[in-house]
Amino acid sequence: MEAALAAGSALRESVPGAAAARPKGTSGDVVTDLDLAAEKLIVERLRAEFPAHRIVAEESGVHAGSAAGSAAGSAAGPHGDGPEADGWTWLVDPLDGTNNVAIGLPAYVVGLALCAGSRPVVGVVHEPVSGHTWSAVRDAGALGPAGPLTGPPRRNLPHGPVLGWTQGHGVSRRDPAARSLRMTMEVRARRVLQLWAPLLCWAMLARGDIDGMIGYHAEGLDLPAGALIAQEAGVEIRGFDGQPFEASAEGPPEDRSFVAAPPALVGDLLDLVAEARRLAPALPPI
Incomplete structure (x- = not known):
């Protein structure tokens, strides 16, 4: 949380302002110097506290844990987390909403997760604009x-x-399944939000907005x-x-399709997905 708040403070001082965006890949995503500066701050703080832990960051990729840190953690250090220190991975999204x-x-957040293997056990989402933070520890509840x-x-x-609504950057605009899902949502929902900041959407779901x-x-x-924050707040998540x-950063993108809602609404969303699937083959190509 301290790392997320520090990054949020740095972002808040720079946004709004000159944030020259550069293309990242061929999917329409962008990156700015703000992303890089916030990520550097977070990674340095995590590395100082947890030298044996692996870090996967949005812009700079994988940072392996140090062998020396792993050995020290195996011996006794609380920050090394014992003999399985090399099984811990931090996921860092320094600016979700670039x-x-x-x-x-001004709709963006800072997000961090700690995973044991591929399973998230800690989640933090910080919104610099409001200064609000949401967090969760698996099986211990969520805080706002x-x-x-x-x-x-x-x-x-x-x-x-x-x-x-959220979709991966690699999803084509022509993807019939994505098109049919969006069309069906527009018909069945009062309003559909595509915020370009999925972590902000998760926080809104967890707090009931x-x-x-x-x-x-x-x-x-x-x-x-x-997903962890929402689940610990009482939201149910199901695959299609x-x-x-089980929310995981690993595996193919097709394994990361889901509906999430309070339990009473999950069945309706699964019905919506089934309706969209029936519609998809009939959509004209674009």
Whole structure:
């Protein structure tokens, strides 16, 4: 949390301002110097505290843990976490919402997750604009700015739910499954939000500001932190097949498609996905 807040403070001092965006890959994603500076700050803090831990960062990639740190941790050090220190991985998204920042829209967060193997056990999402932070420890609950998150409130939905949507950067605009999902959501939901900042969407779901979320081939790096916070706040997450969903940064993108909502709404979202799947083959090509 200290690392996320420090990065958030640095970002808040620079945004809004001159944030020249450069293309990153061929999918329309961008990167700015703000991403790089915030990531450097977080990685340095994590490395100082947990030298044996592996770090996977959005911009700079994989930082292996040091052998010396692993040996020290194996001996007794609490920050090394014992003989399995090399099984811990930090996931760092220093600025989730770079595309928003690039166009002057102040909708962005800092996200971190700690995974034991591939399973998230700690998640932190910090919103620099408001100064609010959401966090969770697996099986110990989630916290928001006002204290424990006890579950999304029950809402009267006479005109349909407000849903968040996220898709991976590699999903083509022509992808028939993604197109049919978005079209069906527009018909069945009161409003569909595509925030370009999935971690912000997860925080909104955990605190009850939106009713559900659907992800299609979601990005792996920012998924575990947000999903853990939402789950610990009482949100249920299912794969498109209806089976329990384990958020992981590993594996192919097709394993990262899900619906997330309070338990009473999950069945409706799975019905929506089934309807979209029936529609997809009939869509005209674009």
